[in-house]
Amino acid sequence: MKKRLTGYGSAVTACLTLLFLFIVAHPALSADRGIDMFVNPDPVTIGNTARFVCNATGEWKNGLRSANITIYNSYGTKVVDRQSMARNNYQATYDYTIADNQNAGSWEFSCTLRDNERNSLTKSATFQAIEAISSGNSTTGGTNTGTGSGTVDLGSATSGHESITAYNGPATCIACHQDAAQQMLGSLHMKWAGPTPDLTNNTGEELGKGNKGINTFCTYAPSSKGACYGCHVRSDGNSPNPPSVEDVDCLMCHNDTYQRKFVTDPNTARTVTNVNGETKTYVFGLELPNGDMVTEPDFAAMPAGTTLVGLARNVHLPTRASCLRCHAKAGGGDWTKRGDMGLSTKAPTLAEDVHMSAEPGGANLSCSACHAAGGHKIAGRGIDLRQTEAATPECSTCHTATPHSNSTLNRHAQGQVSCQVCHIREFGKGGATEMSRDWRIPTWNPSFCSGQGGFVGDEVKESNVTPEYTWFD
Numbered sequence: 001m002k003k004r005l006t007g008y009g010s011a012v013t014a015c016l017t018l019l020f021l022f023i024v025a026h027p028a029l030s031a032d033r034g035i036d037m038f039v040n041p042d043p044v045t046i047g048n049t050a051r052f053v054c055n056a057t058g059e060w061k062n063g064l065r066s067a068n069i070t071i072y073n074s075y076g077t078k079v080v081d082r083q084s085m086a087r088n089n090y091q092a093t094y095d096y097t098i099a100d101n102q103n104a105g106s107w108e109f110s111c112t113l114r115d116n117e118r119n120s121l122t123k124s125a126t127f128q129a130i131e132a133i134s135s136g137n138s139t140t141g142g143t144n145t146g147t148g149s150g151t152v153d154l155g156s157a158t159s160g161h162e163s164i165t166a167y168n169g170p171a172t173c174i175a176c177h178q179d180a181a182q183q184m185l186g187s188l189h190m191k192w193a194g195p196t197p198d199l200t201n202n203t204g205e206e207l208g209k210g211n212k213g214i215n216t217f218c219t220y221a222p223s224s225k226g227a228c229y230g231c232h233v234r235s236d237g238n239s240p241n242p243p244s245v246e247d248v249d250c251l252m253c254h255n256d257t258y259q260r261k262f263v264t265d266p267n268t269a270r271t272v273t274n275v276n277g278e279t280k281t282y283v284f285g286l287e288l289p290n291g292d293m294v295t296e297p298d299f300a301a302m303p304a305g306t307t308l309v310g311l312a313r314n315v316h317l318p319t320r321a322s323c324l325r326c327h328a329k330a331g332g333g334d335w336t337k338r339g340d341m342g343l344s345t346k347a348p349t350l351a352e353d354v355h356m357s358a359e360p361g362g363a364n365l366s367c368s369a370c371h372a373a374g375g376h377k378i379a380g381r382g383i384d385l386r387q388t389e390a391a392t393p394e395c396s397t398c399h400t401a402t403p404h405s406n407s408t409l410n411r412h413a414q415g416q417v418s419c420q421v422c423h424i425r426e427f428g429k430g431g432a433t434e435m436s437r438d439w440r441i442p443t444w445n446p447s448f449c450s451g452q453g454g455f456v457g458d459e460v461k462e463s464n465v466t467p468e469y470t471w472f473d
Helices: 007-025 154-158 170-174 179-184 308-313 320-327 407-412 419-424
Strands: 035-038 047-056 064-072 077-086 086-088 089-095 104-116 120-130 131-134 140-142 259-263 264-273 278-287 293-299 433-443 453-460
Touching: 035 104, 035 120, 047 064, 047 104, 047 264, 047 433, 064 089, 064 453, 120 419
Parallel strands: none
Antiparallel strands: 035 047, 047 089, 064 077, 064 104, 086 089, 104 120, 131 140, 259 293, 264 278, 433 453
C-alpha cells in the first residue's frame, strides 16, 4: 500500500520503521558480545603489580579500536580512572601496582571496549587484594589453601626456594622433588587417561581425553592439539611419546602468576575459506620430528618485570585460582562446560558456593580441600563416565552421619536421598552455563584456535537452572 507520510508524527513513524528495518537487516547491532575479565595474579598482594586482562568475546568486528579501565579500591574509591589499555587484536591489558598504603579486601575493575565498527560494551568484575605475609626474612603473598584449618601462610611453602638463582624448566624443581615428579607421571592430569571402572565394554585399558576419547567438541584433545594442550600440565603437549619427568610443568599448578604459550611455526600456515566466503590464514604450533610440541613463558600475559627465577622462588600450594586456570573456561568460555564453576569461583559469594566462599558463614575452602587424594592424585570426576584415579569425595568425610537437628531429615540422609538433592537446588549460580550447542548455526568466537578466532556452534546458556532429579542406584 502506498501512502504519503505527512506531519511530525508521520516522520517519527518513518524513522522508527527505518530503524527497525536497519536492525533486522544488521543483526550485529544486537549481537552476542561479551568480555572475559581476569586479574593475574588473583589475589594480588599489596605492593605488587598485577596485569588486568579484558578479552572481547563473541561478535566483535575488526579488532579493538579502544579500551579503557577503571579500578576501585576496597572502599569504592577510584584509583584508576578510564586509563587506556594496551590492545592486541581482541585483547586489552593494563599493569597496575597496588600501593603499599592501600587496604586489603574486595576490589573492582571495569573495562570499556570498543571495536572498529563502533560497537562498545562495559563490564565489571571483582578481585582480591591481600596483605603481604612475613615468612622468616622474606615476604610473600599469602592466601587460603583450603585445608579447613583457617588461613595458611604460603610463605612456608616457599621456604628453601629463596636460594634459586636460575630456572631451567622442570629440571630445577625435580632436583629436589623427584618423588613428586614421578607421582605426576602417573596422574590423570599428566596422562589425560586412566582407569574407567564405571565404563561398560572396557577390558581394562586406560582411556580418556588423551586416549581414544570420543571425538567431539572439547572431549578428545589430540584432535585440536595446541588449542587444548594450553591447559595441560605436560609441557610438550600430548605427544605420542611417553612423557618424562622433565615434561611436568610444575609451575602450572604451583604459581598462579605463571603463564605460558605454545611456540608457533610459520611453516604450518594454512589459508582457508570460511562459511562466510572470507579467507583467513591460521598458524599452528611448532611440532618437532618426534611429535613433541614446545611451550615457552608468555611474559606478555604476566605482570611487567616477572622473571622465571622470581616465579620459581615464589611457588605455593594450589589455590582456587590454580585449578580455575584450566577448569573455569573448559569448553571455550567462562562457566560454559560446567555449571558449578567459573572465574567467579576464585572468590564466590555465599549463595554461589558455601564451601569456598570467604564471606561470613562460608568455609573458605579450596578445591584441593575435598579433591586432593595424596600423591598428586585427584579424587572425583564429572557426572560422565570418565577415568577415575581416586574415590569420589563424600559429604560424610566432613559432616557427621546425622548432620541435621531433625530426625526425619537425618533418616533421609542415611543413604536414602543424596545430599545434593536438597542442598544444590539449582546450578549455574555464578554465571550462565551451556545447556546445548547447535552446530548448524556457526558462531564466531575470537578466542578460539589459540586466539586466532574460529566458528563454534551456537550456544544456549541458562543461569540458576533447577536440576532434573532421578533415582540412580
